[in-house]
Every structure is written in structure tokens, then in C-alpha cells.
Amino acid sequence: METKLKVLAVSAILVMVLLSSLSVLPLVAGATSNVEERQNRRLVVHIVRHRPHPRAQIARQFFRGASAVTIEGSVAAYHRNILVLDSNGENINVILLPIWRYGADVVNVSSLFEKGYLQVGDSVVVKALQRTVTNSNGVSIVTVVAYEIENISGGYTLYAVTPFNVRASNE
Incomplete structure (x- = not known):
């Protein structure tokens, strides 16, 4: 009987060791997926x-075009x-x-008209960047963005305040 008890005790210990090692595998797998998730999160x-x-x-x-x-x-x-x-x-x-x-006077765009810098009927020369985009049907959209306006009627020039300087190659 003692032998049966010893065998039973040893087999119980082996089962416990085997089950404990199997229970650790999901934890290890979870740890590696957390590492991967952290790496993915860092990338994002x-x-x-x-x-x-x-x-x-x-x-x-x-600007490219x-x-x-x-x-x-x-x-x-x-x-x-x-x-x-x-x-x-x-x-x-x-x-x-x-x-x-x-x-030295810096104003927003609505103040250009409110303060009289530009009025309907004024003769002006506008320097601008122009971009034309044409679709497959031949319809074009032309976008013109001004960076300098010379008011010939008033005799002064207005300059857009931008984080960059615009210079055409022909200037």
C-alpha cells in the first residue's frame, strides 16, 4: 500500500507541476502580446x-502646382x-x-474694407499664386490666392502676413 501511496503522491505532484506550467503559458503569451501592442501603440x-x-x-x-x-x-x-x-x-x-x-498697421481681412484700404471701384494690381486643376471632363477650377495688393487709386501697397515669404522667380 505504501507503494501505491507513493505512486499516487508522485503522480499528483507531476499533475500539479504540469498544470502549473500549462497555466503559465497563457500569461507568457499575454505578456508578449502586450509588448507587441505597446510597440504598435508607439508606432501609431x-x-x-x-x-x-x-x-x-x-x-x-x-503650392506644388x-x-x-x-x-x-x-x-x-x-x-x-x-x-x-x-x-x-x-x-x-x-x-x-x-x-x-x-x-506698421496690421489688420485682419475684414478691416481692409472697414478701414477703407480697399473699396469698390479702386484700381488695383494683385500679385498672387494661381493653381489650375482640370478634371477628366475638361472642367477647370482656378484658385487665386493674393499675397500683395497695390492700390493704384490710393497709392499704397498691402502685404499679406504669412509665415513664409513669396517671391516669384521673375521678380
């Missing part, structure tokens, strides 16, 4: 932190940040940047 955080801001992406895409243009005409109308020019009988919509400078 890195991508999100270093991804360009959507506005910066749009600006970069616009833009060319410098000079438009002469008269102010036909304006609405918020859009200046409508009458140039040789054609209406040209020009996007105005949010902040402008005249000498």
Missing part, C-alpha cells in the same frame, strides 16, 4: 505626431475673404489671406 503615436496638419497638406499641394500671376483690374465686390476683381470684363475671384499689413 509616432505616425499621428509626425503627420502634417491637414491645412499644411492642402497648402503644400496648392502654383504659379505667380499679376492681375490688374478694379475692385468689383468683396465678401468675407474673397475679393472680386473686374479685369478686362472678366470677374476674377481672389482669395485673401486672413492678416494684412500696410506700413
Whole structure:
């Protein structure tokens, strides 16, 4: 009987050791998946932190295909940040940047009209960046963004305040 008890005790110990080692395997597997999850989380955080801001992406895409243009005409109308020019009988919509400078005076785009820097009927020369995009049906969208406005009627020049300087290669 003693032998049976010894065999039973040894087999019970072996079963306990075997079960305890099997119970450790899921914990080890869980630890490795946590490491992988942490690495994946780090990668996602890195991508999100270093991804360009959507506005910066749009600006970069616009600038890649833009060319410098000079438009002469008269102010036909304006609405918020859009200046409508009458140039040789054609209406040209020009996007105005949010902040402008005249000498030491820095104003937002709505103040250009409120303070009288620009008025309907003024003769102006607008220096701008222009980008034309044409779809597969031959329809084109022309975007014009002004960076300098010379008011010939008033005899002064307004400059857009931007985080960069715009210089055309022909200037």
C-alpha cells in the first residue's frame, strides 16, 4: 500500500507541476502580446505626431502646382475673404489671406474694407499664386490666392502676413 501511496503522491505532484506550467503559458503569451501592442501603440503615436496638419497638406499641394500671376483690374465686390476683381470684363475671384499689413498697421481681412484700404471701384494690381486643376471632363477650377495688393487709386501697397515669404522667380 505504501507503494501505491507513493505512486499516487508522485503522480499528483507531476499533475500539479504540469498544470502549473500549462497555466503559465497563457500569461507568457499575454505578456508578449502586450509588448507587441505597446510597440504598435508607439508606432501609431509616432505616425499621428509626425503627420502634417491637414491645412499644411492642402497648402503644400496648392503650392506644388502654383504659379505667380499679376492681375490688374478694379475692385468689383468683396465678401468675407474673397475679393472680386473686374479685369478686362472678366470677374476674377481672389482669395485673401486672413492678416494684412500696410506700413506698421496690421489688420485682419475684414478691416481692409472697414478701414477703407480697399473699396469698390479702386484700381488695383494683385500679385498672387494661381493653381489650375482640370478634371477628366475638361472642367477647370482656378484658385487665386493674393499675397500683395497695390492700390493704384490710393497709392499704397498691402502685404499679406504669412509665415513664409513669396517671391516669384521673375521678380
